[in-house]
Amino acid sequence: MAWKCNVCGYIHEGDAPPEICPVCGVPASEFTEIPSSEEPAEESAVEQNVSDVMVQTMINWGVTHVFGMVGHSNLGLADAIRKQCEAGKLHYIGIRHEGAASFAASAFGKLTGKPAACLSIAGPGATNLLTGLWDARVDRIPILALTGQIDTQVLGPGAFQEVDLASAFSSVACWSRTVLDTSNHAELMNLALKNAILQRDVGHLIFPNEVQTLPAPAPQAGSPEGRLPNLETTPPAQSIDQAMELINKADRPAIIVGHGARFRMSGILKLANELGCPVITTFKGKGLIPDSDPLGCGVLGRSGTLVSAHFMNSADLLVVFGASFSQHTGINPDIPTIQVDLDPITLGKFHSVAVPVVGEIGITAELFLKRLKNPACTDRRKEIAAKKAEWTTEKKNRAAKHEGHGLNAAEIFEALSELIPENAVIAVDVGNNTYSFGRYFESKGQPVLMSGYLGSIGFGYPAAMGAWAAAPDRPIVALTGDGGFGQYMGELCTAVKYNMNITHILLNNHELGKISTEQKMAGMTVWETDLHNPSFAEYADICGAKGFRVEKLNELEDAVKAALAVEGPALVEIMSDPELI
Template sequence: MPEITTQWYRVLGLDELPESRVKTVVAGHKSLALTHYKGQYGALDNRCPHQGGPLGEGSIENGLLRCPWHGWDYCPLTGKSPDALDVDDALATFPVEVRADGIYVGLPVEQPHTRTVSDVMAETMVNWGITHVFGMVGHSNLGLADALRRQEVQGKLTYIGIRHEGAAAFAASAYAKLTGKPAACLTIAGPGATNLLTGMWDAKVDRAPILALTGQVNSQVLGTGNFQECDLQAAFSGVAAWSQTVLSHSQHAELMTLAVKHALLERNVSHLIFPDEVQMQPAVDVPASNPAGRMTPLQIAPPPESLLEAIDRLKQSRRPVIIVGHGARFHMPAITELAELLGAPILTTFKGKGQISDRHPLGCGVLGRSGTPIASWFMNEADVLLVLGASFSNHTGIYPGKPIIQVDFDPLALGKFHPVEVPVWGEISVVVEQLNTALTGQVDTEDVRSQIQDHWTIWRTEKARREADDRGQGLNSASIFAAMTRQVSADAVIAVDVGNNTYSFGRYFECQAQSVLMSGYLGSIGFAFPAAMGAWAAAGHERRIISVSGDGGFGQYLAEFTTAVKYQMNITHILLHNDQLGKISKEQRAGEWDVWQTSLHNPDFSKYAQNCGGFGIRVTQQNELDDAIAQALTHQGPALVEIMSDPELI
């Protein structure tokens, strides 16, 4: 049998291209300019050899096909330029056949894909366990995007195309906060890359490992002010713990390995810059890398002297209290065991909300301005605080005047804001295990369980009183989050925003085993919904995903609701609509300023959700809350509950 060298593709119907017109068509992976001139069809390479203009978007003028970008002329059938001096600029042409069912173009049989630099790096990334990428495909990352596509086709990668790159970074950050594992975000050069910065800072300050993959202009024009050129190394220098440009002669698998290692080991942001031409550079025999022999176990044991001092302090304590932060989230079973051994109340920072159930006999809820009076009372009555995985920023509410044992994997975090009595450097899981072993049978503490329950009874009575508050200007926050407490499943993931809605969530919502995600130290408005997309990618098939925001926060990434519809993400968004930036209005009044420029002009968000193809429902009466939230939670796909809320009853 003779070898087949030409493959024929039907590109148009017989009546789809009128006389003296040109149209872009695609045959296989080839883009062509198909012309119809003097009763004949011509198939030309669609790319003008001068500036790359799309000839299929041009026009036939005076018998010549004119490039739409710079006006160069070509014969619409032969592809030759009328200027003999430019004979080398003739376009490639391909055979055309008019058949009974349409117009066919013959192309050389496509050769198998040649492995590229991007393939090596994408394979390495997947080998290291990065299985989710959030991003936007564009002209300066197409080679890399195609490599990611191949990984997705093989079932090794999930790609989620977003509407704004900032949402991609927030989604990746939330994915990492929930799982402890990095996700990646993909953008083009210039504005696509710089749009990542807010979400990357969120990940950095909350110690969430993520990987940013950004396109870049061709390396030969770097520094010349080329279109969308931006010094990405400089732009990302403050936020990325590690940032490198991929060069043609780089050790490409090693670069990706180092990027992921830095993200994992430093719990931080890594960044790789891909110049356009390097992405498609052949790398046929270059092996991908993997983690084998490249990572050490991270269970760091504490120095013996600090551990012994911590043990001695706890043995002497009569009223110890444990405070857990976001950094302790993966170690709560052992921490709870230690608390039960010590009889110690467990308080959480706001970032640690939900890490101990509010129904647990030792659970006291959130400490600080977003928390419960229960947590504050027990901290003030303690004779020693054991602080695990928490900073001492002003938002944590941890009182520095108490004797403190602080445990953290990062030695720089120990005593960061003020001295502590016993700084313990070590992985929380190891330290807690050693404390459990050393303290068994060695403590004599007060039994405070009944006191905890008494304080919860007082607080729940007060919350019930607040549910009855009504000024006739919308629903109060106590009733909104009481309904959420009743309706949201115990194992849900809840992403929250910033503002009064979030403070009220911290104060009123009672957690069982839910995971709570937030933009902790950055405190970025707009975090909640993109974070819910990241949580859905990580756990949406096993857990219900909820997000909570005000109208100001949801408006930041409003278009991402269409992303959720596209991928049929089971996300329920609880939206508190009060037509203002309520927290800022409150701060202006507290500072004795006039309330100025905090009002918002909003749509009917429930109808917006419906227009996007999701579920939307508006709530104006307290007795509608439970049913509306229940309906949204049972909807398969994205759902939005718009609650008309009172900005003062928070």
């Protein structure tokens, strides 16, 4: 008898479901019995090969999706994945470039908190994964990389597609091992996923070609049972005491939330409402509180607003949940700060903070709420509303500017704020289009996925594919510039192949606008940032998607509504001004 977790997909074999899912922690009530007619026939020990055991172990850990490319040095592993896809236990998405596979898997993890896998061949296929894996690593996202390798007997002298993958992945993976014929195969997959999940990092396995189809000496698959601790960590009492002494006497506290608070906002918002204090987000945290919320003050830092800057700089205490204090965020180090994070290394990483609190963010916020004792702070809702009204006027003034070179970013995002559905997931790229999105888009609470610390151009469209895989029933919106989409244009064909419901908003200014801006600011000549582009709308039609082109503001609403109504991939190409950002 087998039982499947309805939340994460973990498969448990036994007469009854486990009391608690070892992967995602939900109770037994969230498990559904898999009818015996749907269970794959048990294969004998002789029939189970190394790849079969390792892929089943991967599934037992809750991995549901693999993004990759099948090739000559991963055929045995790919065949094991095929069997599980046909059994309904796994989903495979064949991409056109391995870099898109790792970006998609990274975005999947950013949206769900759970690892997806990316698959490649040896040599160039494996090295193509590295950028997306670095994106996951620096943004602290769990991800599993599966790379083929040439036969071990020809390793060394420089055979065709030979790359020392152990060395190549040593700096990007927190855990990387080669699968040998003598390995404990289930244990290798156990450890790859345990490290990826607990360290929120890259787990990597190298599969030499000849090992993949060897009979498994121990056909028993592994699982996370007894492997993962409960991470609902309560902070030390002394840390809570120190924090509450500051919170209870603060006059103008402000709360800042980052991506690390994505799944724990309930307690934070209760605390903010009790204090009547502003809630500011990092760019990676955009959408964690709707901009319409009376306490929502938008994004902080280079992509931020005048509202967020005012309320941070006027605060006498900052309470920061799940933010990394990156340079681009610009959290003021001169204001007394309480920093809360589950990772002790993150606490005070860039500068000393008044109270570093190690603990699970949701639990800590609830403890703060319980310990409030007649806080001295001023309710700032009216002040927030006044500053937001000033910002609305400023945005309208900016939107009114036109120089005849395309649409103004402020007017584009004013329209998109109304048009993008409240339940959408938004994947953004890198560049001025994204900075403008951070400033001008009025979030209704839509989760935003981005290449945060790495800031990798090209992330946007593959990330939308990862979001679609994680949430196929939600509207998925990709927001890119022409430069970013140009790096992974072929993936539009992937979206068509799998009928991904992705609405792509593409700002076309025929330029790497962010780089032009940097050259100007440095007093340099603008050089080699202009782009020769096709008609992206026509390109979408050629690929089998639906393309729309917008040259005037009065065309934008109808085009976006039509694209959102398409059951499958659609692209809206907006001719935009590179200067009015």
